[in-house]
Amino acid sequence: MGSNRYLVLISDTHQTCGVEEFSRLLAARFEARAVTHRLDFNLPNLFRSLKGVDGLVVNFPVVAWKKKLLEPLLAACTARLSGKGVHVILHEWSALDWKRRLVLSPVVLLATELCFSAPEIEAEFESTGLAKIATGNRTVIPIPPNLSPPEKLIPGAFAEKLRSERANGRLIIGQFGSIYPQKQVSSVLSVAADLKKRGTDVFVAFVGSFIKGLDNVEEDFFAAVKNEGLSGQVAVSGFIGSEEELFAIFQEVDVFCYLLPGGLTARRGSVLTAAASGKPVVVNAPSSRTALAHHSLFQRLIETGSIQLVPTDAGIPATADAVLTAQGKDIGPSDIASEVDRLWDDVIIRMDHRAG
Missing domain, CATH: 3.40.50 (Rossmann fold)
Structure with a gap:
C-alpha cells in the first residue's frame, strides 16, 4: 500500500x-x-x-x-x-x-x-x-457493496410482515434500494402482475425509501400499484438504518428482481447488496460485455448463480419465468467477505498509483 x-x-x-x-x-x-x-x-x-x-x-x-x-x-x-x-x-x-x-x-x-x-x-x-x-x-474503480451480512439478524416490523405473507403462501418478490423513476420500479410491478394473472400469489417488497425531488415519485408509484391491480400486495419499508434489521428483511424475500434501463452495470450497488444476502437476484444482463470486467465480485456472484441474468431487453413474461425458476434455487457458495476485501484493496491501490 x-x-x-x-x-x-x-x-x-x-x-x-x-x-x-x-x-x-x-x-x-x-x-x-x-x-x-x-x-x-x-x-x-x-x-x-x-x-x-x-x-x-x-x-x-x-x-x-x-x-x-x-x-x-x-x-x-x-x-x-x-x-x-x-x-x-x-x-x-x-x-x-x-x-x-x-x-x-x-x-x-x-x-x-x-x-x-x-x-x-x-x-x-x-x-x-x-x-x-x-x-x-x-x-x-470497482465500487464494493456498502453493506455486508451481519453476524446477528434482528427482525423488525417489516420483516415480520413479510414472514406473515410468506406463511400465507405468497411468493415474495423484492427490490432493495432507493425508489426513483430511472430505476423503473414499475417494471417489477408488471412482473408481479404477470405472475398474478398466471395464478401465483405474489407480494412485492420494496426495501428502501422514496427519493424526494421534482418528480411526484411516491404518488406515481402508488398509482402504478393500483393500475397493475396489486393494491394490498405491495409494501415499502422506508429507510432502514440497521444492517441487522435490513438483512433480516432480506431473509424473508424469495427472489429479488430488477429490470434496469440498459441492463446491469457495476454502479448498481443495490443489486450487489441484494445478491450478497444469499437470495437469488434476477436482473437483465449488461448491454456491454465489458461492463463488469473490472468488478470481480459481480463476476463471482454471476458464476455462483446469486445473480441470474436475463437478456438485456427481456420482456415482462420472460422475466416472470426467470423469477419462478429462481425461486428456491440452490446458490453456489461464495466468500463474500474475502471478495469485498479484495475490491477495497483494488480501489486503494488504484488511487495510490494514480496519485503517485
Whole structure:
C-alpha cells in the first residue's frame, strides 16, 4: 500500500445514500492514512485538516447538494493552491440533472484525478466538452457493496410482515434500494402482475425509501400499484438504518428482481447488496460485455448463480419465468467477505498509483 495521506469529505446526514456510505467506508479502509471532514462549513477545521494531508477526496453526487457544494469547491481550490491532489470520484454523470452537473463542474475541473464508478460513467463524461479540459488522469474503480451480512439478524416490523405473507403462501418478490423513476420500479410491478394473472400469489417488497425531488415519485408509484391491480400486495419499508434489521428483511424475500434501463452495470450497488444476502437476484444482463470486467465480485456472484441474468431487453413474461425458476434455487457458495476485501484493496491501490 502507498503512503499518501487523504482528507475525505463526508456529509452530516443520518440517512445515508450509497455514495455517502462509500465515502465513509473509503476513509475507514485507508485507516490511519485518512481523516474525514464533515460538510458543516467549519472552515477553520477544513483548512487545518488539509494541511496534514497529500490529497483531498470528493465523492459526487453529495447528499443535500444545493447546500453542500460551496464547501467542496473551497476545499478543492485550497488544495490546488497548496500543491495537493484533488481526487474526484464520479458515481453518476448523465443521469444527474443538468443543473447539478453544472455546479459540480468547477470541482471536476480542479481535479488532479478523476475516478469513475463504472465504464459507462466514464464514457458519459468523455462525450462532453468538459472532458476536453479536465484532467486526463482518469481511472475506473470497482465500487464494493456498502453493506455486508451481519453476524446477528434482528427482525423488525417489516420483516415480520413479510414472514406473515410468506406463511400465507405468497411468493415474495423484492427490490432493495432507493425508489426513483430511472430505476423503473414499475417494471417489477408488471412482473408481479404477470405472475398474478398466471395464478401465483405474489407480494412485492420494496426495501428502501422514496427519493424526494421534482418528480411526484411516491404518488406515481402508488398509482402504478393500483393500475397493475396489486393494491394490498405491495409494501415499502422506508429507510432502514440497521444492517441487522435490513438483512433480516432480506431473509424473508424469495427472489429479488430488477429490470434496469440498459441492463446491469457495476454502479448498481443495490443489486450487489441484494445478491450478497444469499437470495437469488434476477436482473437483465449488461448491454456491454465489458461492463463488469473490472468488478470481480459481480463476476463471482454471476458464476455462483446469486445473480441470474436475463437478456438485456427481456420482456415482462420472460422475466416472470426467470423469477419462478429462481425461486428456491440452490446458490453456489461464495466468500463474500474475502471478495469485498479484495475490491477495497483494488480501489486503494488504484488511487495510490494514480496519485503517485
